[in-house]
Amino acid sequence: MKRKTIYLSIPITGIENSIESREKAALTQANYERQGFIVNNPHVIADELTEILNRIPIEAEKMAADIDYLAQSDLMVLFPGWQQSVNCRLEIAFASIYNIPIWEAGTDHRINFKIKLEPNIIHTCKDSWIFNPMHSDGNDPEINIMEKELKTA
Numbered sequence: 001m002k003r004k005t006i007y008l009s010i011p012i013t014g015i016e017n018s019i020e021s022r023e024k025a026a027l028t029q030a031n032y033e034r035q036g037f038i039v040n041n042p043h044v045i046a047d048e049l050t051e052i053l054n055r056i057p058i059e060a061e062k063m064a065a066d067i068d069y070l071a072q073s074d075l076m077v078l079f080p081g082w083q084q085s086v087n088c089r090l091e092i093a094f095a096s097i098y099n100i101p102i103w104e105a106g107t108d109h110r111i112n113f114k115i116k117l118e119p120n121i122i123h124t125c126k127d128s129w130i131f132n133p134m135h136s137d138g139n140d141p142e143i144n145i146m147e148k149e150l151k152t153a
Contacts, residue, residue: 011085
């Protein structure tokens with residue numbers, strides 16, 4: 001029988017006490033591993049990526065690696081503080097879109113997010129947060145300058 005894989009979605013970027021975040025993730029990982037699960041821990045993923053690249057990866061590289069591991073997971077465990085974490089919210093959107101169950105860390109509660117995809121908008125009904133990409137009405141001087149430079153290049 002195939003062992004289930006868990007992805008830990010824990011706020012990391014911009015967290016004041018990253019040591020505490022790392023310790024929480026390590027304790028949770030050890031607990032799930034004792035229960036027979038395979039655990040994808042974003043702190044460990046970032047460490048492995050740093051070793052592979054032989055440098056500190058940029059945020060987008062870490063997020064891409066995290067999403068890759070999340071895609072291979074059977075479920076996601078969501079830690080407190082996710083509301084303030086852009087990366088956790090991206091992981092929630094990905095897990096919701098691809099039907100990866102989301103569980104609240106430290107509980108036996110499954111969390112269901114409804115993701116509504118519309119042109120240029122991803123909206124969740126949970127806590128009413130929205131991903132809304134910036135777009136120009138054509139009157140943004142910086143965008144107009146950039147477009148002009150691209151056309152003349």
